[in-house]
Amino acid sequence: MFQSEKQSFIFDSVHLAPEEQIGLHQQSTWEVCHIIVGAGMRLIGDRTEPFQSGEVVMVPPDIPHCWYFNNHVTDSEGRIANTAVMFSTDLLDNCSAVFPELGECISRLKEKRDAVKFDREKSVAVASILDEMRYVNAAERVALMMRLLPLIASTDCESVVGKYRKIDKEKNRLNQIQVYVVCNARREISLDDVARHVGMNRASFCVFFKKATGKTFVNYLNEYRIELACKLLEEKKMAVSEICYQAGFNNVPYFNRVFKKLKGVAPTEYKCC
Template sequence: MSIKKSKAPEYEIIDDRCDTIRYLEHGFPSELIRWHAHDDYELHLIVATKGKVFIGDYIGSFSPGQLILVGPRLPHNWVCQNDQEPAEVRDMIVRFDHESFSEGMKIIPEFGELLPLLARAKSGIEFLNFDLEKMIDLFQSIRDAQGLSKLMLTLSLLDTLASCHNYRLLSTVQIDLKSNEALQGKINTVVDYVTQNYNQDISLSNMAQLIGMSDSHFSRFFKKATGNRFIEFVNRVRISRACNLLTESDLQIAVICFQVGFNNIANFNRRFQELKGVTPREFRYQHSLSSA
């Protein structure tokens, strides 16, 4: 598999707002690998390295062949394992904005067929079991195309993804603070802190203090911005990490319980079943059957 790097690095392309479709990419290591959010949609194809992916309140693993569509204002990051070899191209990205499609619908009604896909992208969508070689070729074609050809190639790809049934939604957080960058920054600070420190004691009061709010103001602010009460968000992050450990390790369930930040097994089992519909033991067993 040969992947040629584009001539211009990502930071030289991001500010070019003339094109409806923008192609970006970066390697590893890179200063562009960081926890962030923005107003555009991004379709990420990981072609090198392994590590942990953070999408809103979702924590999972990534490796070459992962394809995820991230919606506007949804914080995300792919963090490589420390022992990774440098990669010239790690992440191939197709980026576009919502207004192009919502306004385009007024002239071309068929654009509306993509709206359900874009709505799901608010949670982050991971597409499964596709042909990686063909997907890389398609991303490279979009990279090398110009103008209308680039738009048509991307529309064809989005149309395929819109009709795909083999996917999963990742995050329960759907942040809606587009009009206020300062508030968006506060939410990003909290989400970032929780995803990095989920195994520690995290209180609402500490988070309120972190972003300079009273407890009651922060509680209302976080619920309005994310659709989740703060403790619900923390539990979802912890359960997401627990799912990762249940499927990727042989650690005992009691060990996983404390590693992800719960103080007792009964509470862990109760919260896990509330969110996943099964116990941790049943979740691990079901995964083992599907992987056999």
């Protein structure tokens, strides 16, 4: 959603398929986002961490960020949902000039450089305001924005979830690939899928990945899946055949061969250790 001359800030409410969520991006505005329905991995600045429904995060300007949603946490229509408000530093300066009562809290807000996640109590309060914005017109949202600013400006009840770092094109692609694997390792992944995800054709992707990591993507994916299988084996709650499919393999003999090649023992032997 783009800001128009008649909008001092942007409110957005989305309800879409997990794969339709925008990819890694950065912007000159602040963003406060509430995940209503969805879970997966988020990448903000220098950190990649899991997220769950109910999370509320604030991202200052110019920090690269994205949320990668998995396909298993959706509503009855198979969709995720989130709300967000985006606003510029100019808006903060203008509010401070027009409403001196807001001056102190806006100064605190402008000092924030890191992306933060609010704790449960603060998240509920922020989410409540964002939810109200869904049901009122643009003029009425202005009053809600004035309620929101002091709340997000406070420095308590929050934890850092990402710091700014400049990402070059190669590191950006590798980050996208890493998060894609984490989010999708348990299902079938083709070279075409992951190449398309980072905006490359299959041949160029294979050359890029081998040069950047020293290994093929298939080997990288197998290594990740075997580590995932090891964690499942250590829990000793499932049969090896079940773990094979849970880790993203669709062939038990192939899983056994790859496991023994990487770990030096068969899955059954590893499970008994």
